[in-house]
Amino acid sequence: MNFAPAYGKICRMGQELRCEEAERLIPHFLKDELQTKTMEAFLRHIEGCPACREELSIQYLVAEGLSRLEEGETFDFNAGLSRKLEGAGRRVRFHRRAQIAALLLELLIVLGLAGVIVRLFVFS
Ligand SMILES: [Zn+2]
Numbered sequence: 001m002n003f004a005p006a007y008g009k010i011c012r013m014g015q016e017l018r019c020e021e022a023e024r025l026i027p028h029f030l031k032d033e034l035q036t037k038t039m040e041a042f043l044r045h046i047e048g049c050p051a052c053r054e055e056l057s058i059q060y061l062v063a064e065g066l067s068r069l070e071e072g073e074t075f076d077f078n079a080g081l082s083r084k085l086e087g088a089g090r091r092v093r094f095h096r097r098a099q100i101a102a103l104l105l106e107l108l109i110v111l112g113l114a115g116v117i118v119r120l121f122v123f124s
Pocket of ligand 1: 052
């Protein structure tokens, strides 16, 4: 019996996103369709997994590169993909900061309300 995985790629980043999942997300990533949480897991996987990074490069080249070449533009493929990955990372970081800010705001509101209640009931 052969228990080797059918997709033949070895990947040690199995904890969060498996390679098949990451590969399935690549077209969605290229079309900017990923939710922030998925995007975060995807980026983490791509950073640590050369096999999926290569797959991403290939699909990116097919999706972006060919259409640009058809339009006769010169296309710096590596810069293009790096920019896309950087942009996605920035979006993930921004979203996380926004979440923290929202939490802090909520906390302030709760504290503010608590202050009002204390003043109303304790000091009146
Ligand atoms: Zn992988």
